[in-house]
Amino acid sequence: MKFDSIIIGGGLSGLVCGLRLQKAGRKCAIISSGQSAMHFSSGYFDFLDRTPDGKTTKDLKEALGNLPEEHPYSKIGKERLTGYMGSVKEFFSGCGIKLGGDPFSNGYRITPTGNFKPTWLSLEDFSLLENESVPWKKVLIANIEGFLDFNTSFIAESLESRGTACRTSVIDIEEMQRLRRNPSEMRSANIARVLDRQECADKAVSQIKQQLQDEEAVLLPAVFGLRTPEVKDRLTKAIGREVFFVATMPPSVPGIRTQMRLKEEFEASGGVFLAGDTALSPELAGSRVMSIGTVNFGDIRLEADSYVLATGSFFSKGLSATPERIVENIFGLDIISDTQRERWYDTDFFNRQNYISYGIRTDSRMRCIKEGSTVENLYAAGSVLGGSNPLYEGSGAGTAIFTAMYVADSILSSVNTTL
Amino acid sequence: MTEMKMQENNISENNFEQCIKCTVCTVYCPVVPVNPEYPGPKQAGPDGERLRLKKGIFFDQTLKYCLNCKRCEVACPSGVRIGDIIQAAKIRYGKSRPKLRDFMLASTDMMGGIATKVAPVVNATLKIKPVKQIMDGVLKIDHRRSFPEYSSQTFESWFRKNALRDQEKFDRHVAYFHGCYANYNYPQLGKDFVKVMNALGYGVRLLDGEKCCGVALVSNGMINQATRNARRNIKLMEGALSSCEAVLGTSSSCSFTIRDEYPHLLGVDNSSVRDRMELAVKFIYRLLESGKAKLEFRDDFKARIAYHVPCHMEKLGWGIFSARLVKMIPGVEFTMLDSNCCGIAGTYGFKKENYEVSQAIGKPLFDQIRAVDPDYVACDCETCKWQIEMSTGYKVMNPISILAAAIKGRD
Structure with missing residues (x-):
């Protein structure tokens, strides 16, 4: 089966790359084995929360100047990257996804346990705070009865330590009771399905209105809008106070909706999404990938001019660790890593873990390297890339999005030069 | 270390x-x-x-x-x-033994064997209200469910009488695992398969004494029977593959069961046949893509078709082959339906205790079909077909039957 480009991996990076190529008229297929990390999204995209040497960032253009050479952002280059940053909101709104925030500076989010953390842009469900202080004097924190993945007392404790008066309350909707018969099913996505029904959302609104006194804002778990966007605006209008969503423990309702929207947009623009399939046994001739197989396709090969590896890191099985070394699982590509196993991790779990920064080595155009030489038509995007520590830096989403754009543009420009 | x-x-x-x-x-x-x-x-x-x-x-x-x-x-x-x-x-x-009802629903080839002999009586009887009420009350088969009709002639007997002779004129052959549905309920699907394969230059052979794949036996807990069927089918396929290029099916659930459930659930080793047992749509796609065969389509074929990927087809990852084949037909206006379960899941939706759940699961799919309003729905699974036809009133056709209707040549 022939395509212009084949992308291995259907997460944020694979989809952004596929969308950009498909919208530029290239025929793309995405091979996706299982759902992606978007299902665990915080509801915010991080770009660079702190530099590799640990400094908290605010002005992002300035922070870009001091990154090491092998960092994916350095490969994209400051000028091109700031151009991408300037157009990122437009790109996503073209896919039906509204992003909030200033693409050139960081704000703050409230985590599910009530901490304040720097972040970059927000999905439309969420708002960005300008700094680490609480913008309200009094808030109501309302939870769904019986929902354990949203801890109101942690959040209240944190806000009160910052001088905000908090009251907590519980929303009790009859239609939700049936979920509670099975404790393991009282989870965000199932609650959101109930709240997607207008009559249930109305009940929630009227209870919140009754519970509100003179609070300026109501904090709610992000369990609204699994299928429908713009739910925050509607709730704000109906309640008449500021509505501020706080992310829950996974699965992430806004993350799932965003993933589904990107996939729908990719398919609507003509892309082929092969769900639940795994790429394997690539065929290389010289320095080019000629074709790739999949578990489900068997002997039927997938062929393309260019290939993009967006398989993710260890969680998504893009990379594996054996006792001796780190391996890229499909092509056996060259890896940036430490050879001594003791350097891989720090025994203090909360310290910087080096293994998170391991990933594949590329040239300046994000083309992969195998046994020391560049594979001409194989590119890499997202967290499979080495050279940065997305967990420590808080740079996962930015890397996923912008390396995907850069790879798509590299492919498009190489097509144009050949023509 | x-x-x-x-x-x-x-x-x-x-x-x-x-x-x-x-x-x-x-x-x-x-x-x-x-x-x-x-x-x-x-x-x-x-x-x-x-x-x-x-x-x-x-x-x-x-x-x-x-x-x-x-x-x-x-x-x-x-x-x-x-x-x-x-x-x-x-x-x-699981401790619960299959009930009489489960036994009847699961034994598709035994029940089919009896029913086809008296098909007009069975078909008429199963539509009568008091009969449905009794089946509901005594057997717990939901009265709102309409039953697939039985054919008075099995596909196997049609094949022996009408097609067998011509098949050996071909140089290349495939074996056909027709399954219970094509044999007892809808022999036309088998006839369509023969027509398409012949048009591609392949003769069709049957597996002599094919047993039900066992999908319904597995889900109703009749594991010993399922395992016996599995062993026998694998043996027959091994034999057939010595002279046939592949064993092909037209039902996604049969093919899925033979390829994956046999080793995973029944512990029956299918490694000798697995790579060459597949759905006809995949085989045909490969053949056409490689340019080794061609299909001549009629000029006057026109249809608006919405394709539903059955769950087991989704798992096989082969929906794209059916979609590509149907899309390839000149005159087809194609819509890919969203990935949703129809709710029937084989015999599950026939059981009284599951009826409501079954219809609720299928609702998003039914709503979308009504909104798209196609001439008919394409789908590779017979139980999805019953469910969609009963719940929406839209006709459902197997992609192989659509190909058969769109190519030149007589039926």
């Missing part, structure tokens, strides 16, 4: 320990949103497995609500065989 080696190699057969408790499977389970009694794939599968391994009394009867659609496995980021874990637990720990 020895410890690490052990960790690397210590992966169980159904890999339940690879589950990282991310709950993504639960998001894509079609039962969870409509049936709160069902604990969901994570709890029913890998979580419950840990307890069951400790003691069988932890087996939970609500596992029967699992449709075995495998959507959890398609969604799982860690490659855990969640659906297999649940089915295997039902087989291993």
